[in-house]
Amino acid sequence: MILTLTILLAVIIAIAWAAFNAAYLVLAERRGAGIIQRRPGPNINGPFGLLQPPLDGIKLMAKQLIIPDGADKFMYISAPVLVMCPAIMSFVALPYSDWLQAQNIDVGLLMVFAFASMGTMGIVFAGWSSRNKYSLMAAMRSVSQAVAYEIPMIITALTITLMAGTTNLDAIVAQQSENFFHWNIFPLFGETHNILMPFSFLIFFICSMAETNRAPFDLGEAEGELVAGFHIEYGSMGFGLFFMGEYANIVIGATLATIFFLGGWSCPFGLFPGVWWFLIKMYAIIFTIIWIRWTFPRTTIYGLLNLSWKILIPASLVNLLLTAGLMKVF
Amino acid sequence: MAAKVKQLPSRGGTPAEKVYLIEIFKGMAITLKHFLRNLWDNSNLYVRHYPEVQPDIPARWRGRHRLLTHPDGTPKCVACFMCQTNCPADCIMIKAGTRIDGVTEKMPVSFTIDLAECIYCGYCVEACPEDAIRMDTGIYAFTSSNREEMKIGMTEMLSLKGGFPEEEYQKGLEGE
Ligand code: SF4
Ligand code: SF4
Numbered sequence: 001m002i003l004t005l006t007i008l009l010a011v012i013i014a015i016a017w018a019a020f021n022a023a024y025l026v027l028a029e030r031r032g033a034g035i036i037q038r039r040p041g042p043n044i045n046g047p048f049g050l051l052q053p054p055l056d057g058i059k060l061m062a063k064q065l066i067i068p069d070g071a072d073k074f075m076y077i078s079a080p081v082l083v084m085c086p087a088i089m090s091f092v093a094l095p096y097s098d099w100l101q102a103q104n105i106d107v108g109l110l111m112v113f114a115f116a117s118m119g120t121m122g123i124v125f126a127g128w129s130s131r132n133k134y135s136l137m138a139a140m141r142s143v144s145q146a147v148a149y150e151i152p153m154i155i156t157a158l159t160i161t162l163m164a165g166t167t168n169l170d171a172i173v174a175q176q177s178e179n180f181f182h183w184n185i186f187p188l189f190g191e192t193h194n195i196l197m198p199f200s201f202l203i204f205f206i207c208s209m210a211e212t213n214r215a216p217f218d219l220g221e222a223e224g225e226l227v228a229g230f231h232i233e234y235g236s237m238g239f240g241l242f243f244m245g246e247y248a249n250i251v252i253g254a255t256l257a258t259i260f261f262l263g264g265w266s267c268p269f270g271l272f273p274g275v276w277w278f279l280i281k282m283y284a285i286i287f288t289i290i291w292i293r294w295t296f297p298r299t300t301i302y303g304l305l306n307l308s309w310k311i312l313i314p315a316s317l318v319n320l321l322l323t324a325g326l327m328k329v330f
Numbered sequence: 331m332a333a334k335v336k337q338l339p340s341r342g343g344t345p346a347e348k349v350y351l352i353e354i355f356k357g358m359a360i361t362l363k364h365f366l367r368n369l370w371d372n373s374n375l376y377v378r379h380y381p382e383v384q385p386d387i388p389a390r391w392r393g394r395h396r397l398l399t400h401p402d403g404t405p406k407c408v409a410c411f412m413c414q415t416n417c418p419a420d421c422i423m424i425k426a427g428t429r430i431d432g433v434t435e436k437m438p439v440s441f442t443i444d445l446a447e448c449i450y451c452g453y454c455v456e457a458c459p460e461d462a463i464r465m466d467t468g469i470y471a472f473t474s475s476n477r478e479e480m481k482i483g484m485t486e487m488l489s490l491k492g493g494f495p496e497e498e499y500q501k502g503l504e505g506e
Contacts, residue, residue: 032365035364035365035368035369035372036361036364036365036368038364038368038374038375038376038377039375039376039377040372040375040377040379291358291361291362291365292358294361294365295357295358295360295361296354296357
């Protein structure tokens with residue numbers, strides 16, 4: 001009974017954490033974009049516009065959910081849920097510090113990736129069921145993009161697994177916990193002295209951006225060509241869920257990058273280890289992801305696929321082989 | 331005449347640029363510079379905080395219409411229908427009547443402009459032989475939740491005052 005209650009509480013906290021991040025990252029992104037473009041951004045509601053996300057939420061919920069004629073109703077309604085739910089599920093397995101984790105799962109890494117790839121299914125559902133040619137095109141693009149970028153991402157995760165010898169996210173962090181130089185991103189003092197690890201981090205970072213459909217890889221919702229892409233027919237909270245799902249996925253991507261490469265909650269100098277170090281690293285990565293969106297225009301679909309198949313997949317494979325070889329040598 | 335062709339050197343061919351990554355970091359450095367500068371001091375933003383800070387309207391700005399009066403308060407308009415005939419949007423509706431104040435022979439009994447239809451072209455002002463109608467009130471925002479309220483009548487237009495001193499308005503006309 002107690003166990004069930006704790007799990008329930010953990011799940012509720014995970015949901016709240018995901019929703020809170022989704023809401024306030026949107027605000028941060030809008031205000032930051034404004035500041036970069038020399039305008040203030042949403043600053044009217046509350047101090048610094050801090051009340052904007054709840055008000056946006058209320059507005060979206062108060063709107064009518066319109067289902068287009070000829071849409072496949074069941075798929076149409078289930079699509080936003082399919083985007084949001086797996087994202088929240090992944091949060092359950094993510095460790096934020098040695099005590100702050102909903103469930104310590106031995107196959108945590110596998111579980112997170114399994115749920116992350118389910119998000120694409122939601123996008124395909126949305127694109128297919130809306131009965132709109134734009135959304136269908138966007139869905140097809142999303143699939144090719146997800147297929148292309150999941151491979152290098154998982155190969156990179158495999159490299160990490162190889163070095164750590166476990167898929168338990170807790171254990172992966174524990175291994176890098178000594179100090180700064182034992183983080184996986186630094187090649188010299190780590191497990192394998194693999195000189196390519198910084199590039200591995202870069203590959204992982206790019207892939208997590210492409211996986212979450214972020215600019216400059218947001219071809220699934222390219223406004224210029226596809227109006228709004230896969231969520232073109234969605235209004236009200238259906239649209240809101242897609243939005244929250246995207247931001248929840250960003251948080252997951254940043255969390256994974258922190259766990260795999262930046263030593264999780266361990267401190268660079270061995271001082272005050274704790275959850276705050278994790279949050280600092282995670283938000284630094286999230287800031288970089290948002291910052292990239294402020295900076296670069298969208299790529300083309302060919303450029304996107306070429307980048308993955310011609311550069312990222314070979315590079316990540318080379319890195320995997322090198323790591324395996326070095327593991328054997330040292 | 332032959333077309334002038336300007337040859338621009340093609341860019342992006344050097345090995346350093348082909349790697350992309352360096353250029354990507356350069357681009358990010360530029361936006362970060364802007365971000366930090368505006369975060370530190372956002373007093374020189376390029377936008378007006380509109381409802382709190384109102385824009386400066388020049389004298390030649392075509393805003394809401396008004397009807398002018400003689401010094402004794404009678405309307406200058408002589409109901410000649412010039413403005414109504416000229417109006418490209420067909421939104422002026424004048425009913426003429428006998429003048430009761432003895433200035434000339436005709437005057438409008440009712441003078442209605444449908445501001446929902448008006449395109450603010452200013453032809454009515456230019457057409458008027460009596461300088462009886464002007465668009466110099468300086469009012470640039472007019473909203474309403476129904477169409478009937480967008481029709482303004484003679485009393486309202488007569489009661490509006492010009493938003494600028496007379497010399498400034500005349501100077502604005504000279505520029506045309
Ligand atoms: S400004 Fe143009 S459209 Fe408006 S009333 Fe005058 S003539 Fe008609
Ligand atoms: S406003 Fe001027 S143009 Fe129009 S009817 Fe009166 S006098 Fe004639």
